[in-house]
Amino acid sequence: MRFTTDPPRQPRDSYHHGNLREALIAAALKLIAASGPAGFSFAEVARAAGVSAAAPYRHFRDLKALIAEIARLGYDRFADELERAWNDGAPDALTAFENIGKAYLAFARREPAAYAAMFETGFPLEEDVQLLRASERAFGVIRRAAEAACNAHRTAGIRPPPLMVALHVWALCHGIAALFVGRADGHRRRMPMSPEDLLEAGLLIYLQSLGLTAPGP
Amino acid sequence: MRFTTDPPRQPRDSYHHGNLREALIAAALKLIAASGPAGFSFAEVARAAGVSAAAPYRHFRDLKALIAEIARLGYDRFADELERAWNDGAPDALTAFENIGKAYLAFARREPAAYAAMFETGFPLEEDVQLLRASERAFGVIRRAAEAACNAHRTAGIRPPPLMVALHVWALCHGIAALFVGRADGHRRRMPMSPEDLLEAGLLIYLQSLGLTAPGP
DNA sequence: TGTACATCAGTGAACGCGCGTTCACTGATGTAC
DNA sequence: TGTACATCAGTGAACGCGCGTTCACTGATGTAC
Numbered sequence: 001m002r003f004t005t006d007p008p009r010q011p012r013d014s015y016h017h018g019n020l021r022e023a024l025i026a027a028a029l030k031l032i033a034a035s036g037p038a039g040f041s042f043a044e045v046a047r048a049a050g051v052s053a054a055a056p057y058r059h060f061r062d063l064k065a066l067i068a069e070i071a072r073l074g075y076d077r078f079a080d081e082l083e084r085a086w087n088d089g090a091p092d093a094l095t096a097f098e099n100i101g102k103a104y105l106a107f108a109r110r111e112p113a114a115y116a117a118m119f120e121t122g123f124p125l126e127e128d129v130q131l132l133r134a135s136e137r138a139f140g141v142i143r144r145a146a147e148a149a150c151n152a153h154r155t156a157g158i159r160p161p162p163l164m165v166a167l168h169v170w171a172l173c174h175g176i177a178a179l180f181v182g183r184a185d186g187h188r189r190r191m192p193m194s195p196e197d198l199l200e201a202g203l204l205i206y207l208q209s210l211g212l213t214a215p216g217p
Numbered sequence: 218m219r220f221t222t223d224p225p226r227q228p229r230d231s232y233h234h235g236n237l238r239e240a241l242i243a244a245a246l247k248l249i250a251a252s253g254p255a256g257f258s259f260a261e262v263a264r265a266a267g268v269s270a271a272a273p274y275r276h277f278r279d280l281k282a283l284i285a286e287i288a289r290l291g292y293d294r295f296a297d298e299l300e301r302a303w304n305d306g307a308p309d310a311l312t313a314f315e316n317i318g319k320a321y322l323a324f325a326r327r328e329p330a331a332y333a334a335m336f337e338t339g340f341p342l343e344e345d346v347q348l349l350r351a352s353e354r355a356f357g358v359i360r361r362a363a364e365a366a367c368n369a370h371r372t373a374g375i376r377p378p379p380l381m382v383a384l385h386v387w388a389l390c391h392g393i394a395a396l397f398v399g400r401a402d403g404h405r406r407r408m409p410m411s412p413e414d415l416l417e418a419g420l421l422i423y424l425q426s427l428g429l430t431a432p433g434p
Numbered sequence: 435t436g437t438a439c440a441t442c443a444g445t446g447a448a449c450g451c452g453c454g455t456t457c458a459c460t461g462a463t464g465t466a467c
Numbered sequence: 468t469g470t471a472c473a474t475c476a477g478t479g480a481a482c483g484c485g486c487g488t489t490c491a492c493t494g495a496t497g498t499a500c
Binding site: 036038039119120122160161163164167168170171172173174175176178179180182191192193198201202205206208209210 | 253255256336337339377378380381384385387388389390391392393395396397399408409410415418419422423425426427
Binding site for chain 1: 452453454455456457460461462463
């Protein structure tokens with residue numbers, strides 16, 4: 001659906017755009033945020049970037065390739081931010097783990113379009129080795145955090161496999177992000193608490209069961 | 218994308234179809250399973266059901282209305298199955314809770330198209346009162362289960378609000394379903410265990426922390 | 435049981451539209467000398 | 468510094484296509500009597 005008030009094209013000062021690749025990515029991010037990863041056309045991205053419909057072909061094979069690139073870049077930033085939040089487990093495993101959770105939701109909230117490109121497109125990860133590697137780097141942060149947490153636990157509680165713990169944490173983060181941090185027009189429900197508080201409490205309850213407790217005074 | 222081998226239309230024995238509404242729903246479910254809830258057109262549904270492109274307008278305002286109906290019907294079946302799995306908390310709260318988790322994943326696995334229509338469309342629930350009611354009935358089962366579980370806990374552990382527990386459980390179920398029970402062409406990863414086992418272990422760890430334990434002999 | 439008629443659920447043609455994609459082209463930029 | 472030229476990144480026109488939607492129509496079904 002287009003508005004009749006859409007400008008058909010902004011004139012540029014130069015024949016060449018200079019930064020069209022980045023401009024296409026930025027335009028696609030806006031369109032994803034507005035209509036979802038499947039809610040617009042390649043031509044629409046070109047229009048939003050102020051170029052002719054043929055121009056994007058100089059930079060991306062098709063719309064799918066553009067969205068895959070957005071997902072890859074998203075995974076990269078995502079991994080960076082999870083890494084920074086984990087901060088090598090400082091000041092303690094439990095706190096660092098909760099910081100990962102906060103960073104996870106912060107990313108989904110700040111970059112819903114990239115998040116959607118990463119998790120809502122159904123692209124087969126196996127077919128794009130760059131995409132796969134980027135996504136594994138992000139998951140790797142959660143996995144290493146789980147390993148550290150499993151080693152740091154104090155009591156003689158259950159000793160579950162760290163990979164399983166990582167998958168639980170990831171699923172909880174993703175579940176909360178997908179259900180409660182949706183797009184503006186999305187599935188959001190009325191909630192008794194913020195997604196951030198919900199996730200923090202969930203992680204605490206879960207990790208306590210593994211014997212991971214806050215460090216005493 | 219269509220195959221050139223698609224039959225353009227199957228002839229019918231009668232001028233009237235007789236069951237077109239249900240046929241359109243069934244055809245749309247197949248198309249969602251194959252291409253996602255935004256991966257096909259209204260005309261494509263008509264073609265798949267063997268009628269002219271104008272026929273669906275007798276039954277649905279547009280494609281969105283058809284998909285919303287699929288979501289509504291999906292929530293209804295979903296709620297029924299969660300209800301049956303909960304079985305009024307028998308034989309005990311923990312087991313009944315795990316049965317809800319199993320039923321949740323079973324639904325996502327058996328009816329991925331309905332599940333996608335329910336959770337991956339971004340329709341605003343507030344605008345469709347029938348859709349909202351159906352989804353609240355499904356969530357209501359999880360909420361009542363959480364209430365029963367919070368009342369049944371044995372030790373003097375934490376006493377968290379049941380609504381929060383329900384949201385945690387729902388998010389964990391949805392996270393696992395979305396990440397690991399995707400469509401055939403989807404985001405699936407290699408996993409050390411089945412989604413079902415992953416969820417069962419996650420629920421166990423989480424609920425134990427609330428003092429909910431398996432009934433002793 | 436038969437007949438007239440209203441209602442309903444389909445048809446198919448028509449329309450304008452935007453899309454994907456290609457192509458020869460054009461003009462800006464960078465580089466060799 | 469200037470000039471010739473190669474390269475590159477854009478243009479705009481063109482094409483065939485499927486879509487959404489409407490419309491007068493048609494033929495099957497149900498019902499009153």
